[in-house]
Structure formats: structure tokens, C-alpha cells
Amino acid sequence: MPTEFEGEIERYVKSCFAEYEPSAPPDRRKAIHDALWGTTTLSPAEIALLDCPLLQRLRFIHQTAFAFYVYPSANHSRLEHSIGVLFLVTRLIETLNSKKGSDFITPLEKQQLRLAALLHDCGHGIMSHISERFYEHHPWIVDMQVDPKYQAAKAHELISYMIVKSRMFDEFFSKIRAKYGKEDKEIANIDFGKLDEIANLIIGRPPSPEKAYLAGIINGPFDADKLDYISRDSYFTGLRLAVDIERLLYALDVSPVETETGTEKRLVAISSAASVFEQILFSKIQLYPCLYQHAKVKATDSMLTMFLKLIRDQYGHFKTKSEEGKILPQVMLSSPVDFLQLTDFDLLNPYLYGGVPELQKTILNLRNRDLWLKALVISSNTVDKNMDNITRLIKSEHVQSILDGLGVEIYSRIPDHLKTTVYDVVVDFPDVAPLNEANLQVVKQPDDKVVSLNSLFPTHDWLQTYVAKKWKGHVFCPKELQLVVNKAAIEVLETRLQVKFNSLATSLAHIRSS
Amino acid sequence: MKGSSDLNVLLKLPTPQDIVATILAYSDLDTFPSDRKELHRFMKNEREGEGKQLLSAFVFSQGVDLFPFSRLLESVLMQLQLGGWLSAKNPEYERLGITGKKRSEIKDKAVERFSREELSILQKIGRRFRESFSTPNTN
Numbered sequence: 001m002p003t004e005f006e007g008e009i010e011r012y013v014k015s016c017f018a019e020y021e022p023s024a025p026p027d028r029r030k031a032i033h034d035a036l037w038g039t040t041t042l043s044p045a046e047i048a049l050l051d052c053p054l055l056q057r058l059r060f061i062h063q064t065a066f067a068f069y070v071y072p073s074a075n076h077s078r079l080e081h082s083i084g085v086l087f088l089v090t091r092l093i094e095t096l097n098s099k100k101g102s103d104f105i106t107p108l109e110k111q112q113l114r115l116a117a118l119l120h121d122c123g124h125g126i127m128s129h130i131s132e133r134f135y136e137h138h139p140w141i142v143d144m145q146v147d148p149k150y151q152a153a154k155a156h157e158l159i160s161y162m163i164v165k166s167r168m169f170d171e172f173f174s175k176i177r178a179k180y181g182k183e184d185k186e187i188a189n190i191d192f193g194k195l196d197e198i199a200n201l202i203i204g205r206p207p208s209p210e211k212a213y214l215a216g217i218i219n220g221p222f223d224a225d226k227l228d229y230i231s232r233d234s235y236f237t238g239l240r241l242a243v244d245i246e247r248l249l250y251a252l253d254v255s256p257v258e259t260e261t262g263t264e265k266r267l268v269a270i271s272s273a274a275s276v277f278e279q280i281l282f283s284k285i286q287l288y289p290c291l292y293q294h295a296k297v298k299a300t301d302s303m304l305t306m307f308l309k310l311i312r313d314q315y316g317h318f319k320t321k322s323e324e325g326k327i328l329p330q331v332m333l334s335s336p337v338d339f340l341q342l343t344d345f346d347l348l349n350p351y352l353y354g355g356v357p358e359l360q361k362t363i364l365n366l367r368n369r370d371l372w373l374k375a376l377v378i379s380s381n382t383v384d385k386n387m388d389n390i391t392r393l394i395k396s397e398h399v400q401s402i403l404d405g406l407g408v409e410i411y412s413r414i415p416d417h418l419k420t421t422v423y424d425v426v427v428d429f430p431d432v433a434p435l436n437e438a439n440l441q442v443v444k445q446p447d448d449k450v451v452s453l454n455s456l457f458p459t460h461d462w463l464q465t466y467v468a469k470k471w472k473g474h475v476f477c478p479k480e481l482q483l484v485v486n487k488a489a490i491e492v493l494e495t496r497l498q499v500k501f502n503s504l505a506t507s508l509a510h511i512r513s514s
Numbered sequence: 515m516k517g518s519s520d521l522n523v524l525l526k527l528p529t530p531q532d533i534v535a536t537i538l539a540y541s542d543l544d545t546f547p548s549d550r551k552e553l554h555r556f557m558k559n560e561r562e563g564e565g566k567q568l569l570s571a572f573v574f575s576q577g578v579d580l581f582p583f584s585r586l587l588e589s590v591l592m593q594l595q596l597g598g599w600l601s602a603k604n605p606e607y608e609r610l611g612i613t614g615k616k617r618s619e620i621k622d623k624a625v626e627r628f629s630r631e632e633l634s635i636l637q638k639i640g641r642r643f644r645e646s647f648s649t650p651n652t653n
Contacts, residue, residue, distance in 0.1 A: 148576035152585065259580045266580075380596060388531070388597030395589050396529040397571070405521035432592040434585065439550045441580055454550070458607035461548050465607075468596040496525065 005140040005162065008337040013054065013168035020172075022048035026180050034080065036228075036235055037087040045180035045187040046114065050083075052172070054122050054163070058082060060343035064233055065127040066300040067291055069369055071237035074291075078121045078128065084232055086117040088224035088245070092217050095249045104254075109214060111186035112194060116201040116218045120225060123159025125339025126347055129292075130301050132156050134308065135336035137397065153203040157219070159336055164199035209264040213254045216267035221437040222248065222280055230283045239290055241283040248276045257441050257450045268444045277453050281437055285463050288433040289470045299372045302426040302476045304347070307362045308333060310423045315356070358421065365478075374509040375485040376493070378429070378473035382505035389497045390473065394429055403427045406492060410475065413488035418481060425485055427493075429473040435463055479512065486511050528627045530571055533636065534590045535599060536628070538612055539620035540640025545603060545611040546647040550588070551581045556646055558582045560639050568635060 002010065024030070024047040033039050042050065049055065058078035067074040093105045093113060105113070125131035135141060136155040144150045144158055153161065163169055170192050181188030190198075197207050204219035206212040217224060227243060234241035251273030257266040269277065291297065312333040333339070346352065348367060353359035365371070380387055393399050403426075411425045438453045438460035445451060454460045475493075477485040486509060490501055534557075538546075547553075554574065561569040574582035591610075594600035599616050603609045624633060 146573060148574060148582075151573040152575045152579065152583070257580060260582060261576075380598060388535075388594075388599055391593040391597035392529045392531040392535075394593050395531065395586055396527070398524045398527060401520060402524045405524065409521065432589055432596065434589070435592070436579070436583060436585070436588055439580075439583070458548075458602075460550065461602045461607035461610075464592055464595060465602050467592060471596050496521065 003140075005144075005336075006166070008335055009159075009162045009166050010168050012337050012340055013163055013166045013172070016054040016057075017052065017168065017172045020052050022051075022176055022179050024048045024051065026183050032083055034083060034087060036232055037084055040083075040087045040090065042086075043180075043184060043187070045176050045184055046086075046118065048176055048180065049115065049118055055079065055082070055118060057340075057343060058121060058124065060345045061124055061126065061128060062344050063128060063229070064237070064291065065130050065297075065344075066304065066366075067237065067294070067297050069300050069371060070294055070296045071239075071291070074233070074237045076232055076236045078124055081228055081232055082118050082121050084228035085120060085218075085224045086114055088227050089113050089117040089217055091245075091249060092224060092252065095252050096213075096254065099252070100254065105214070107186050108189055108194070109211075111190065112198050113201065113214065113217055115190070116198045117224060119164055119198065120160055120202045120218060121156070122163055123156045123161070123340070125156070125336075126342045127301075127304060127344055129156075130304055131308070131339040133305065133400075134333070135339060137400070138336050140336060149205065150203065155336065157203050159340070161199045161203050164195055164202065170195055206264075209259075209262060212257075212264040213267040220267060221440045221442050222267070222269075222277060226280065226284065230280065230287065233287060233291060234283065237291055239287070241286060243280055243283055244276050247273055248280075251276065253444055255444050255448065255450050266442070266450070268442050268450050271443050271445045271456070274443045274453060274456055277437070277442065278457070278459060281435075281453070281459060281463060285433055285435070285467060288467070289472075293430050293433075293472070295374055295377075295472065295474060296371065298428055298430065298474060299374065299476045300366070302428055302474075303362065303366060303372050306423040306426055307359070310362075310421070311359065315359075370479075372426075372476045373479045373482050373512070374474050375425075375477050375482050375511070376475040376489045376501070377505050377508040378475075378493075378501075379471060380469065382501055382508065383499050384502050385500035386498050389499055390429065394431060399429065403429060406496060409496070410485060410488045410492045413491065414481060414484050418484055420478065420481070424478055424481060425489075426476045427473070427489070428476060430471070432471055433467045435460060435467065438463070474509075482509075482511055526627065528632075530586055530590050531593050531597070532624065532627050533568055534587065535594060535620045536624040536633075536636045537640045537643055538594075538600070539617040539624065540637045541643040541647070542617065542640070543644055543648055544613070545609040546643075548602065548608060548610045550583075552647070553591075554581060554583050554587060556643065557584065557587055560642070564635055565639055568632060 024044045026044045029041040029043055030047050031039050031041050061078040063076045063078055063081050064074050093110050097104050132155050141155045141158060150158060173195060177188055201215050201218045204215050206215035227245060230243050251269035253268050253270060254265050255268045256263045348363060350360050350363045353363060378390060393402055406427045407425045408422055411422045441450045441452045443451050443453055443456060475489040486506055493499060557572055558574045561572055572584045572586050574584045599612060601611050603611050
């Protein structure tokens, strides 16, 4: 008996393939040119998969959501990233095979990893991680993560996993097998069981301890996903962050590693290249304050988040009318799967909100870059007393309800003549940047012993201090409310959280006088 | 959106940070090793024992990390540092520290946040933490 979650996934995947037939000619590979990694080729079956609506949707999902408002060239999409991961997966495989024997990673395993690369982000909703915040605490996701097998997987990874495991995806893939399997024996061998293995690779679960390195290529401490997103996000924003891929490939190896449950063969690198791991970690962590949690990016994220909440709470569904005034199918914003029905391009289309001025206004503000501003900055530098009363809320299961409640209370203190809508005040306490790679044993020493990066240099705690010092929460609002929200936010947060702000909390917000 | 009426209740509910902070406070250790393998292993063992209910939110991975690893516990350790309760000890970063004054503050707040039964369990876990992590010169 399928669960409700499985049922919705099946319906979604069915809708993706309802009008799609694989049409790529079975006898010709195609070249794809990528700004970052150059030219690579895809097999006909891979092209047929890439062409399907499930993946083409990613062309309209920004990799870094609204970061393009701050870094104008950060317009790269999840599709570009997926192709970049495919490129790097292939390089990692070819490097290992050149070192350890041409069939160390078999042609079938290589095909599975390449498909996993293309499919790993198919579970991302609109505006990538912004919508993920909406559904990451949904009971379907939380119930899965209670199982230790899924504990390490992020919400969107679990959705990608569910999609690839679905019966409808298998049905679609049987068409791929039928059309391309004669010329491509690896594709002919990708049956339901092999698709299941691909789904597991996406969430970092290997087919066996002997083959743990396969999962490490797609979801591990220095996987192709991370190598691509760090390189791609820094390249397209213009941030000069380095990851020396060539040196990493030179140092790449597979080695037995002792784990709690026994010996596993994991992806490692020789110790002379440990600095590349440090580079990867430092670059990843720097992307948080510089990009993902940049104040203006967060202000814009907050605008969108409140916009989606307004739609959900007041209208119950997303689409209203098309450009021609035709009523479109409604998209509810309640389940994790709902967020797959939309793309960033839908969201920013003002014609969809023709009948609802308050929705249209926000979208026009976004299109014209009339963005929200900081009204208060919350950090260890701006809070003089009881900062722990703020941090204790960060991973609370009720954090979103608490922050919403604080926002409502701040809004209630705005003078009546200035009041707009309660959705115009946001208290934002972002998650702390995740750090666990330094504790994984990935460095192979000259005596063949594999040790963690942290044992060579206290990378973890060193970076933890950096992250703690860089963390910033904010109160955001439209520019016309900045002054009043600043005053109200100080009153409410000091009373409710028993904290004391210093003058920096306001001065860092650069309050405009009118 | 949740209104202010719920806020009073929600703000008083214990959070994962409160749970870990209280255990550390009742260990009465000034410093303890920052070795993640040992810290995560300790908490996992407690979750399988007396702390089953209180530590239920801390789910430990299986078959992905090299040792049972809880992303929530890792985040909480970072939050404690950000909140000014925990600090890495320079220059080696091999130990994390929590002062006696901070421990007293945490204990005071814990009385308000936890029931008597919960507090008793957290105190016992704190004592076991002390037994597991104290070395002759740590306190």
C-alpha cells in the first residue's frame, strides 16, 4: 500500500511524462558545452533523459535562488549544475579507472553514476533552497528522517530519491531501455533494481560496503555535487574561491576505512593533497556569509518566503490566471510535491496575479528590484546579553512558528496609518552552516592509514569558530517601514527573548531617515 | 501564521540546545575533548538508554558517516558556541570549554524549562558525561 507521499510522487512523475516520448536518435552522441568545464558528450539515452520535462524543469530553477539581485551574473540554473556534476562524476570515474584498472568502476556502475548525476536535483522546488524551507519540516519528510537510513539526506534529496524509485519513473525508463537498449547494453541493464541503486546513491547510500566509494562520488565529503556547486557558484557570482580539481584528481584513491559497522572501501586522497580538502571546506564555508546568507540575498529570500506564505494562507493556491485571462490549474502550496509544479519563471510572472493587486505589487517590486531592507541586525556583535536565547531557537522544531509569531507582534506595534500587511515583517534566523566533512576519514597517509582531516589540523573547530562569528540574523521589511520596524523589533525581541541589543544592531542596518 | 497567543507557549518549550547545554552544565567540567566521534557516540548511547525520550530528536546516521553522526547535535554545538556558552580552547582547538558562571546560568534556566523528572535524567546524563570525558587536569 503506497503512502500518501508515494502517491503524490507517482502522480507528479506521471504528469511529467504524460506527453513525453524519447525522441533522441539512438545512433548519435551529443556534445554539450559548459562555461565552467568545457565540452562533454552524452549518449542518446542520456539526452533522452535530459530532454524529459522532469529535468528540463530545472532549466527554470535558479541554482542560487535570488542571488542574482546581488551578483547580477548568478543566473545559473539547476540544469547547468546537474550537467556539471555529470562532467565531474565522469572525471572522477576515469581518474580512478586509470589508477586502479580500467574496470575498477564497471561500465554499468559508470552509467548508474552518470544517471544519478543528472537526476540528483530533480527534487528541487521553486527557488531551490527557499522552497525547501517550506517543506523540510513537513511530516512526510520528518517521518522519513526518523529512520537512520535517511537521517543524513536533505529534504530535496529525499524527493529526488522518491522520484527515481517511483513506479512511474521505472515505467518511463522502460521506454528508454526499449529505444536505446539495443545499441547501449549498459542502458539495457538498468532495470528497476538498478534504478533503486541510483536512488540510493543520490542520498549517499552505497550498494555495499565494498563499493562505498561509488556513493562518495555523488554524495560524500568531496563529491562531484559539492565540487561543482562551489566552483559554479563562485564562478558565476564572481567570488574568487578556489578548488584545485586537478590536484584533487591527482591525489584521488580508494582505501579500506574502519567504520562503526565494519570495513568500507571509501574515496580518499593522499595526504600531500590534504590542502585541497581544506580549500574545499574553506570555500564552502565562505560561500555562506558571502552568498547564501548575504544580507541582501536573505532580504530577497524573505520577500519571496512571505509572498508564498501569503498565497498559501490567504488564497490557498498558486496560479490564478494566464496572460490571456484563462484560469489555470491550481497549485496548492501544502505538500513537498506542490513545489515541484512551479518554476522560478512562473513565480516572477506578474500576469499570473492579474486579479490580485497585493500579489502583483510584490512581484512588480521584485522585478524592479525594489527590495526589502534590514531593520535590525542580530549577531554576537550586536547582542550584549543572552545571545543564547536567540541561538536556542535555531534548530527548534517550532522555530518557524516562533519567528512568525515574533514578526506578527512586531507588525502589531507599527502605527496604524503605516500598516500594510502582516506579511511585510520577517524575523530571519538562518541555520548555521553545516560542517561535518572534516570529521570523516578521507586522508590516506604514507603508511596507508586513513585519518580525518581534523586529525591533521583542527579544521572543524577552527571553521566552527569562523561560522559562529559570521552568523547573522535579521529583521527585514519594506523600506517605508524600516524606521518603525527597527524600533518595534528592538522592543519585541528584547522583551520576548530577554536579550539586550547594542547600538550596532541598528547602525549595521543603515536605517534611512525617511 | 501563528499569532502571539501561541508564542508564550512556544518560547518556553525546551529546544535541542537547552538539552545539550543542560547535560554539559551538569557535567561540571570546565573543558572536555572536542573529539566528535566520542561526543556523538556518547549521545547516541544515552539516546538508546535513559535519554530515549529527551534525546529523541537527535537521530544518528547509519551507514553513511564513519561513525554515528547527528546533524542536529553538530548544529547545537555550533549554536552553543555562537550563543557564547561554549568556546574552543586555543591554540590547539582540541578541547571545548564552558565556564562555571555559564554552567550556573544554564542550570538556573533548566529548572524553568524542564520537568523535575526530565531534569533528573539530564543530571544523570551530565554525571555520566563527566565520567566519560574528565581527565585529571580538566577540572
